[in-house]
Amino acid sequence: MRSILQDFSHLWPKSREAALAPILSKVTYLKYPEDSNLLGLEKRPDKVIVITSGEDFFAIRPFIFNGFRHFVNRNRSDLPQELLASCLMIAKPAIFVQNPIPFFLAGFSNLQILTDTERNLTISFKKSTQKAEILHELEEFLAKNPKTKSLSDICIQSADELITNALYNAPVDADGERMFLNVDRQEAVEYPPNKKATLFACFSDDRITIGCEDTFGSMTVTEMYQYLRTKFSSDLSIPRESTGGAGLGLKMIMENSANFYLFSERYRRSLVAASFLLSGLKSNMSNRKHFHWSVS
Amino acid sequence: MKEFNVLTEKQGNTIIYTMEGYLAEAAKMPILESASILKINLGKVTGLNSFGVRWWCQWVKPIPMTTKIFLAECPMVFVKTFNTVGGFLTSNMEVTSFYVPFYSPVDETRKDILYTKGEQFTGPNLKHPTILGLNSTPLEIDAASNYFKFLERQA
Numbered sequence: 001m002r003s004i005l006q007d008f009s010h011l012w013p014k015s016r017e018a019a020l021a022p023i024l025s026k027v028t029y030l031k032y033p034e035d036s037n038l039l040g041l042e043k044r045p046d047k048v049i050v051i052t053s054g055e056d057f058f059a060i061r062p063f064i065f066n067g068f069r070h071f072v073n074r075n076r077s078d079l080p081q082e083l084l085a086s087c088l089m090i091a092k093p094a095i096f097v098q099n100p101i102p103f104f105l106a107g108f109s110n111l112q113i114l115t116d117t118e119r120n121l122t123i124s125f126k127k128s129t130q131k132a133e134i135l136h137e138l139e140e141f142l143a144k145n146p147k148t149k150s151l152s153d154i155c156i157q158s159a160d161e162l163i164t165n166a167l168y169n170a171p172v173d174a175d176g177e178r179m180f181l182n183v184d185r186q187e188a189v190e191y192p193p194n195k196k197a198t199l200f201a202c203f204s205d206d207r208i209t210i211g212c213e214d215t216f217g218s219m220t221v222t223e224m225y226q227y228l229r230t231k232f233s234s235d236l237s238i239p240r241e242s243t244g245g246a247g248l249g250l251k252m253i254m255e256n257s258a259n260f261y262l263f264s265e266r267y268r269r270s271l272v273a274a275s276f277l278l279s280g281l282k283s284n285m286s287n288r289k290h291f292h293w294s295v296s
Numbered sequence: 297m298k299e300f301n302v303l304t305e306k307q308g309n310t311i312i313y314t315m316e317g318y319l320a321e322a323a324k325m326p327i328l329e330s331a332s333i334l335k336i337n338l339g340k341v342t343g344l345n346s347f348g349v350r351w352w353c354q355w356v357k358p359i360p361m362t363t364k365i366f367l368a369e370c371p372m373v374f375v376k377t378f379n380t381v382g383g384f385l386t387s388n389m390e391v392t393s394f395y396v397p398f399y400s401p402v403d404e405t406r407k408d409i410l411y412t413k414g415e416q417f418t419g420p421n422l423k424h425p426t427i428l429g430l431n432s433t434p435l436e437i438d439a440a441s442n443y444f445k446f447l448e449r450q451a
Contacts (some may be wrong), residue, residue, distance in 0.1 A: 055441075132297055132322075135297050136297050139297065146403065146404060146405050147404050149405075150399070150404070150405055150406035151406075153342070153343050153371075153372060153373050154373070156297075156343055157343055157344070157345060157373060160320065160345040161345060161346060164345070164346075164347075185321045185347050186321045186322070235380070236380065236381065236382045237380060237381050237382065238381070238382045238383060239346070239349055239350040239353050239381065239383070240350070241350070241354070245346060245347065246346040246347055246349055246350035247346075248346035248349055248350075248381065249345075249346045252345075252346055255376070255380060278404070279404070280397075280399035280404075280406065280436075280438040281372070281397050281399070281406070281438045281439060281440070282399070282437075282438045282439060282440060285376070285439070285440035286440060286441070287441075
């Protein structure tokens with residue numbers, strides 16, 4: 001079994017070796033397409049990183065359907081930080097849980113960005129009537145910088161889906177039943193008094209990360225697999241015509257962004273985020289994507 | 297966010313819809329009237345979400361296949377949906393013009409350029425213009441590899 005430490009430790013500076021070795025040594029990997037014949041042999045695919053090379057993101061379907069949760073593209077310049085994010089999610093989830101946002105943004109390489117108010121936007125919300133105002137604020141935030149402005153349409157679309165997901169899909173009652181899943185999206189909904197969600201946007205020189213955190217943590221492994229199986233079974237999506245949402249939201253976010261992250265702690269919180277590279281649309285909408293999900 | 301709005305104009309057997317704003321839950325799609333030709337201008341549509349995609353699909357579904365629908369000035373978010381969502385671009389629709397994003401690596405900005413049928417494209421065949429940016433540097437097409445795929449169905 002090949003470990004990340006064994007084959008990829010050269011990606012990080014020597015000075016960080018002592019700190020990173022205990023994490024990197026615990027995580028193994030497979031390469032796609034080279035190791036396709038091994039995908040059925042992994043006993044804990046959720047703990048193994050798939051290092052992809054191809055241009056066709058949807059070609060990794062067999063890995064997704066076999067339980068793999070971490071996909072990192074080796075042909076991207078941000079490979080080290082994405083590998084590290086995956087390693088941390090797998091080997092030290094407790095550390096990752098404390099504050100995953102810097103990892104989505106910069107792999108802890110430039111933490112002062114997180115305190116720069118010009119580069120950060122955080123908005124808490126509890127009801128669907130707030131959505132238009134939040135999107136308007138985000139639009140103004142994106143317009144401040146020419147690089148983020150040029151991605152405004154795909155960022156707004158993705159943020160809209162993140163907010164809608166947090167408002168209608170995430171809430172569960174005390175019995176774990178979905179509260180608003182089948183509610184028509186034109187109907188207003190509001191969280192119970194002790195719950196809230198937060199939309200955040202933060203950008204470095206290279207990327208902008210937009211995410212939404214809710215305090216329900218309702219996503220289950222079964223639901224995630226079900227969603228991925230449905231959405232990845234065909235390149236072409238068909239909107240759901242029944243009540244509730246169109247069923248296209250998360251896939252739209254994945255298609256728009258360069259990186260997609262879903263992290264859920266049962267009944268504590270869920271965090272769904274996407275990163276967009278500030279180098280034009282093509283680099284984001286190409287199939288060279290990083291994709292991580294972790295549901296406990 | 298600009299609210300979604302539609303202006304409707306009737307010219308004989310043709311109905312012209314001019315749409316603008318953000319196509320989402322709050323959008324009110326116009327009641328379809330019978331016509332042999334529908335012309336829809338999407339140039340001022342600023343975006344759409346997944347519910348907007350469903351709205352659009354539900355709105356166009358009952359239109360008889362004998363009605364010809366011409367789509368003009370389709371923004372990037374519409375074009376990418378042509379390629380990813382079934383039932384969004386139906387077989388009786390013809391795209392007469394659409395925007396193509398270009399990117400300037402010099403000042404890292406985007407410029408959407410209108411491609412018109414018979415000029416920049418004919419069926420699936422494309423004739424890309426040279427667009428100059430800052431310091432007369434040519435801009436690069438900034439679209440996913442499948443961006444123009446819908447044109448194959450328009451032939």
